[in-house]
Structures are given as structure tokens and as C-alpha cells.
Amino acid sequence: MAYQINFEPIGHRVLYREGATIFETAREAGILLTSSCGGRRTCSQCKVRILDGDTSPIDESERAHLSEEEIISGLRLACATRVLSNLKVYIPQTSLMVAQRLELSAREPALSLEPVVAAYELQLKATTLKEPLADWEKLCEGLKEGYGLGGLRPDLSLLRSLPSILRACDWAVVVAERDGEVIDVRPHGQRLLGMAIDLCTTKIAAYPVYLNTEVSLASIGTINPQIAYGEGVMSRITYAMEGSSQELGESVIRTINQLIKEASGNPEEVIEISLAGNTAMHHLLLGLPVRQLGRAPYLPTVRRSLDIKARDLGLQAAHGAYVYFLPNVAGFIGGDHIAVLLATGLYETNKTAIAIDIGTNTEISLATRGTISSLSCASGPAFEGAGIKHGMRATSGAIEGVEIDNDGNYLKVIGNVSPVGICGSGILDVVYQLRKQCIIDQRGRLQDHPLVRQGLAGHEFVLASGNTTGTGQDIVITQRDIGTIQLAKAAIRTGINVLLSGTGTKENEIDEVIIAGAFGSYIDIASAIGIGMFPSLPLARFHQVGNAAGLGAKLALISRKNRTTAEEIASRIRYIELTTHPKFKHEFSLSLRFP
């Protein structure tokens, strides 16, 4: 018997594999539940709430991990619970890792720890009247004798607390040093927590890693609060230019502080932060002006990587902790794309490979014969459901997959509920299906068809009739929606083609297409090829790698060498400004057509 598990609030429907636990089922579906024991019932982290359906009863070993209150409220350990019927499962924020379907497989570089912050254990002797030495000099002497370190500088905030720290922990300390600066001193045994932050236009994800033990904690994420100031980058730049950039920066700072607190409980544990964001997010967080970003030639204020004291930004962390910002390439290719290239290894591949990170702006890089060319194209927010009549985000009730045949429309709906709209992957599918069924022609025009009707603003295709939807209204795809998707897919394909022609690369020479990012991980590649968004290559050449930007940020967090590599990638990239490129207009008009 096959059951479905409906995971809330992320709205994913998963088929139940017989004999598996909820934890295993989720993992196989790419939904990573928090767990440090790997599903062996020892860490108590993978708690979920059973909202509906029958499950295996609680046994004694599971009960030991749950309070009476938790049991009453329906909480279970996902790793201990087996499914006996269709199920609705709620995953609390604390049990959910952000990265879903992080299919980095063989591509994930070894996470070799070589952090920029070094930790030194010291047991100092208490200061006596006979051996008077200033606290800072005593610390320096200990580091000199124990580790041969010299010429150290103290962080001011640390210096202010140094006397009380040394005495409170009885002169047994761990010293955190970063490029000759002593940035923190803490009791023996306290670990150094690093935080990799992936700062996207839509969401912010944090990846905590203990830098001296290499233990990763559960990643956590939340919505970028700047969404209140506009969905896209451009609308936020406009808002910032009207004089409120500080407000935008501060909203993100507050949110990152919440994530830090959520990750560690004690922000003072955090000794280093690495941050990968697109150039606009980077600038707003740093309080850099964004005026130049908002108009041609879309120049950032700074490209190189930066090391900034966390406290100078209002971020809560250890005394002298720094934030490392990955380098930018251009106004619309930021540290997040560098992080993608770092994580996917595109910079060192011998193949001809393309990496695509689809979003409101889609960054594309082509590696071939030792060169990397990159560009950004304005693919628009259509894939996030914006600008589409019945578009919505990929949450419960969204049509995420579509098949159309002569018998009607088969819809996959997130959350297995009645559909209320359609999300990016669904839109991609439906346009492909319309073309496949010849309901639209090559130019995208809706043809005569039983499900095509005259709407208020032109023709529209009825995807779901009102009696099957959650709203009671028909869900339709309008002629205008199709046009919007045409513009988006044409932008991406134009980008790919300009990169190919600029390097004299033929389509079939592409060995690999890496699709990064959350949206890219959920699309149906066949549909994307079918509408001409991607070149027509064997499916095996496509890899959907999930949130590679987050992994890249983590790589930069844990290793100095990776930072050097990131800087090298940024300076190696041949950046192409697409909109002013001589081939842009021609390629774009060709790409608008459907195959």
C-alpha cells in the first residue's frame, strides 16, 4: 500500500517508501530535518508534529526524548515514527534545515578545515604582587611561550573585558587569533562557532559550523525581511535611493542576529561570519550606496572581498569577530554567484560547463578551456509566481507540476490540497505542455482548443476549473502569462547563447549544465528544455545542485584557502554586460520563440 506524507509548512508531498521512517522519507525527498545523530534516536532534534493520520505508537526509547507536553501536542521523533496511513506532518522551524534537495553528490569538495581564526589554549599563572604584568602582556607572553606567536594586536572590545574574563575562568583560556589580532578570549573548552550566511533577495540562510571541531549544526533560514520593501532587487535599490537604505540594511542585520541567536543561543560564541549575497544585498547590509547599482553601467562600490568587524555592522558576535564578505564581480553578479562557482568546482573543471543560478536575476557562468565568462540576465520574478495572473510562491496549494493530455490536465499540488495558484515549476510545465499539445504556436499564441477561451484581457487557458480549486475560481494561464514566461526563458537562453558564441563554444560541446538555487532544484529539466530555456542536451548532462551558494559561503567560512580561491575566481571572471552586448537584441528575439 502506498501512502503520501504531506510536509507542512513547506508544502511538499512525498510518497511513503515502505518500512521507512518519516525521517528517512523526508531525507530521500530532499527535506533535511535537523539531526546530529543521523536518525539514530539519540539527539532529539528531528521533532515533528503529526497533524493527521496514523503512525506507529511511541515506544519507551522515543518517549525518553519527549516531554509530556510535547507528546500531548503531537510531537514525535521523525526518526522513530513509521507511517500507517496518509499523513500530514508539521515540521517546526527548529527541526528544519533550509537546504532542500542539496544534491551536491560527488561535486562537494572535501570540507577541509583551515579557518582564518586560530584557537590557542593557554593556562596562565595568576598575577601576583611578585610578578606584576599587565593582563594583555601576560596573554602575549603565554602565546609567545606556548605557540611562538609575536606582534599581536588586541581588539578593543576584548581588551575592555580581558581582566574580568581571565579572572572569571581562572586564567585557563582559549585565545582566538585572526591575522595577528587577538579577537576573543574565552574559557577552556568553549568552542568557536562560525556562521556562513547566504543572503538572498528572498531568503536568508545560516549555516553554523564549529570551527575547531568541524561539527556543522543544523542550518536555519528565514525570509529576507526586505521583501516588505519590494520583491525584486531593483525595487529595493529604488527604495534605498529615496533615502532609506539604512532601514533596509538594519532589517537584515536584525534578522541575521535572530538567526545567530537561534543557531547558538549565545551570540558571543560566534567568532567568524562569512557572507555570500548578491551585490545589492551586500551593499545594503554594509551600508554602501546603491545609486550606482541602479543605473548603467550598474557599478558596485567595491568588488574585492572585505573583512569588517561584526560590531561595526551591528551584528552580535564575539568581541572582535569579523564578517568576511565574498567578492563581487559586477552590479548583478555578487558574492553569492562566486559562492556557487566555489561550491560547484566550476572554476577548476576541465570540462566545458555552465552554472546557472535562476532567480529574479539569473547569473550564468560558462567555463571552457580554462576561462570563465559570466553574465547576469533579467529573468524577472515570473518563476517566483510574480506577474503571473494566478502565480504564487512554492507553498501549500501551489500547482508545482502539470501534465496535459487529451483526457485533461493532471496537476501536482503542493500539500496535496485543492489548488489555489501556480508556482514557478508549474508555470514552466504548463507552458511546455501547451506547446507540446500545440495549444500554443511557436510564437506563444493560444490556439483554438476546448480549454482556451476569451477572457477579459485576451485568450486564456483553463488549467483548473472552479469546482476543483481551493478558491472556487478557475485557475487560468493567460496569453499575457505566456508572454511573461517567454520573456523570462528568452532572457536566460540569450545569456547562455551569448556566452557560447563569445567563447566560440557549440551547444553540443557543453559537457555539463549545473542548475543551482532553490527554484532551479525543483524545475523539470525536460520542460525547461522543451520551452527552449535550456539547450537541448541529454538530461544526464544537467545537475540540479540545490543551494550551492550556501555551501560556498560555508566553504569560505571554514578555510582561508577557499577565500583565496574565491578572490581568484572573482578576478578571473570575464564579465559580460548583456544588455549592451551587440548580439543581445538578435539573440533575444530568436530566443522568444518556442521550439
Next chain:
Amino acid sequence: MAYQINFEPIGHRVLYREGATIFETAREAGILLTSSCGGRRTCSQCKVRILDGDTSPIDESERAHLSEEEIISGLRLACATRVLSNLKVYIPQTSLMVAQRLELSAREPALSLEPVVAAYELQLKATTLKEPLADWEKLCEGLKEGYGLGGLRPDLSLLRSLPSILRACDWAVVVAERDGEVIDVRPHGQRLLGMAIDLCTTKIAAYPVYLNTEVSLASIGTINPQIAYGEGVMSRITYAMEGSSQELGESVIRTINQLIKEASGNPEEVIEISLAGNTAMHHLLLGLPVRQLGRAPYLPTVRRSLDIKARDLGLQAAHGAYVYFLPNVAGFIGGDHIAVLLATGLYETNKTAIAIDIGTNTEISLATRGTISSLSCASGPAFEGAGIKHGMRATSGAIEGVEIDNDGNYLKVIGNVSPVGICGSGILDVVYQLRKQCIIDQRGRLQDHPLVRQGLAGHEFVLASGNTTGTGQDIVITQRDIGTIQLAKAAIRTGINVLLSGTGTKENEIDEVIIAGAFGSYIDIASAIGIGMFPSLPLARFHQVGNAAGLGAKLALISRKNRTTAEEIASRIRYIELTTHPKFKHEFSLSLRFP
């Protein structure tokens, strides 16, 4: 005919040298008026107000430097005004340099400019669509091409303003660089102002110097506002330990900000600050804990020099400007004493020399045979008039000099007014005169004498009778006052003797005694020798050098080499803790006696 000029508000009375201007008369008396032309009627800076008396009339060349309003209010150029009677002259704050009698003579090292902040002029090309480059990268490229500089880091605050600065001054800029960090960018031609700060327990003095032209501006000074929290260092440490150290630090920050504003009008001009303070002032300004400073073994938190961003302390300056703090030696020997050693050249002398900076705590250093030994002694506030029945600061109405003979007491009173009290140099004189006239014995006890009477609390010597004083009351020196001075002079002499015996140096081997500091500049050396405070050496071996700490701060401001020297001095010093020294008690009891 001899006239007197009475300078207000500093309360100094000066004899008029025939033919001299007010400017020259003041200068010879050690009162330095602001002037960049040196008294040649061209800079208009030495304006003073004639309060009383007759002067030479204004001529055309002088009139050209004064507004109609200024002339009506009695303002004159000191360099253009000759004296025709006794005169009362008011020196506005803006016309007064703080350092009085800065008799550094041959001892002043050459002020060779080698600032830690370098200035580079650049004329960049405006960014165009064809040559898109991020602003920071454009700046770096210019510095690389023009000056071969690489690997630069930007200050965050500068980076935030960089795009607007570059465009506002049409890409013609001066770049201020400090140890690989670009800390400011400003329009072509704008000068880099440095500020040396001498932070004393009683006063704060600022010495502005243009670092790229070597022009010094008038020094300015004000009272340390922490006086409201206690006259001495210890009372402020106590206040700070009771939880209000931030308040103490902030009061000084506000005052330094006022001095900066007064010096330059535009605090953003200030590119570097050097600061010499005693250890407690240093700690309070930096927000470092002072608990350890307040109890044996009186340990500072840090000894080494520090470079701290001005903005991290709340100091107003250029974007990324730093404050350089001279190193400390111990809890009661701070950067101000290092500055004295730097300014007086004691660290490199071949002679056997002693430097003494007299204050509530008196720091003494002995240089002999290539070594420097230093200690601090608690000489108390008696020399500032505190703890003395009729004691007062060295301001108008204070008896500053005394001679006693059989005909009575001859008094020098600051401001040439009726006396209202006695200041430090006067107390020193009177005690010496009492001993010389055998009115006190070797143990300091008042003897029978027409002017000695029984007061409410023991014997007292009538220095001035009520009918000659400004208060109408007798001004007396009590037995207790004499005891207070005994303790103070014994502390200083004990310090000297412990240093001598510790290095096997005989008194007559001392080639030179350097007396630094404001109070030390006004005392009568013969009186100080007469009461046994100083060893009995030929007067020619004593040099009163004025505010050497201020000069030392200035030397550290203008030259990287001097900072290295300061650090070397601090680490070379053999520090002696006087109160726990085995010879202390014995020496002290011997030193209490008068010769």
C-alpha cells in the same frame, strides 16, 4: 619707567621691557600667544583685549587686521601694541597657546615629518559605460599605477562615502593611507590635520599639526572635565569602579571633540590623533577596566601602544582615522611619561640624567649607563594647592612667590591683585623661607617668632594679614600645611634616592635634572633644593622644560620612528614599585627632615 602687564585670565604679571610689544613681552614671560607669522603683523592671530591702561594708538597696518566691531571692543594685535602705562590685558582663548614657558631650548629634537599616514594625490578618470570599474577598484588601480601601492584595504566608513566623494570632487583626490588601509579620500589640496593630545589629570591640551606641510597650529587646552569626579586619579578610579567609568570616559571624549572642533572647524580634517595620558586617563578614555589600577600591584590592562579607530571611541575625525596611544609602563607611569622621555631625549643621553614630572603622582626616571629606571611617587595634590589651608590653583590672586626677611614678607601675587591664597610654587617658597629664617626646625616644627601664633589647630605662620588680602582674612601657613609639604617633598626625594641607590649612582654624578610639566616650570629650584626636595646640585644642572609630555605626543604624532622609539623606551624601562621597595621606609623617614 617700568610698567607691569597683567595678563588675564591666566593671571600672570609681567614686567614691561622698554620698547617691546605686548607680544614680545608675553613670549619672554613664557606666555605663548597664537601666531603663525611670529609677531610680524601678518597673521592676525595674536588678538588681545586691552582692559585697562594706555597703549600705542592703532595705525593703518594694524587696523587692516581688525574689524570695526573688534576695535570697538578693545581688541588689538599684541604684536602691534606697545605699552604706555601699567596694563591689564585679556587674552581670548583663541589667542592663547596652552604651553607656558615651554623652555625646551636645545633639547627639542628636530621635528622630522615621517607620519604614519601617507597622502597620495590622484587624478582619476571618470567612470564611463565603456570602462566600467567599481569605485574602490578604480582607486586601487590609480594608486597602483601612480605610486606602486598594492594590497590595500578600505575603511568601511570611507567606502560608504567613496562614490559621492569621488564624484563631488570630480575624481581629483588626496588619498590618506595608513599601514595598507585607505582611511580617507578628500578633495585635492585639502590638508591632513594631525592632533597630538596631552591628557592630564587636570588639563587636556591639543597640538594640531598639518601632517603633509609640517605647519603647527596654535595649541589649545582646557580643564579635564573629570575634575568634577575628583581632583586626583585615585578618586576617579574609585568613582569608575562604582560603575560609572563610561561617564568618565565620555566626558573626556566630549572635551577632546570640542578641542578638535576648536582647532580645525572641520573635524573631518583630522586624519590621525596621538594621545599621551597617564595610565588611569588612558584606561578611562579607552573604556578599559580600572579596578586593577586601584589596588596593588596597580596593574594596567595593557602596556603596549594601541591603534584604535577614532570612531570606536566616539571621537570625531576623518572616516577611518586612528588614535595612537603611547605605551604605558605601569599603573602609575603612563604614556605621558614616555612622552616626556621622548621629548627630552632622556632615552638617548650619554649623561646621567633625571627627568621629573611633578603632579599628584610624580614620575621620575633616571638614565645612567644606558639604562632607564623609573618609578612613581604619591606626592599628593599639595602642589596644586589642595590640602593646604589657604591653598589654591595658580590663578589670579594666588601668592606664587615668597621672600621672608626681618622686615617682613615679600609676596608675588598672580595678577598683581590683593592675595587670596597661595599656590604650589608659593608654598614651596614659603616653606623654604621659613626654614632659612629658622622659623621652622629640621623636623618642620614652627618656632617662636613674631609671626607665629597659636591657631585653632596648632601653630600657624601669618603670611599676609587680613588688611592686605583680598578676602580680608589673614593668609596663614599652618603646622599641618608644613607637614603636608614635608610628605610631598619627602616622597619625591625618596623616589630620587631609591633610583640613585638602585643604580649605584652618587648624587653628584647627576649631570642633569629635567623638570617637566606646568607646575615644575614655575617652581623656584633654589627653594626646592632648600627644602630637600631635590638634591643639592648646581642650579645650572636643572632644566625646567615645560610641557614635555605635549611635545612628546606631538613627536609621536608626526613620525613613525618616534613611535617605535616610544615603544622601545617603554620596554627598556626598569620599573620600580616604590611603596614595596625595601629601602622605601628608611629613605622616606630620612627625607622628611629639612636640610
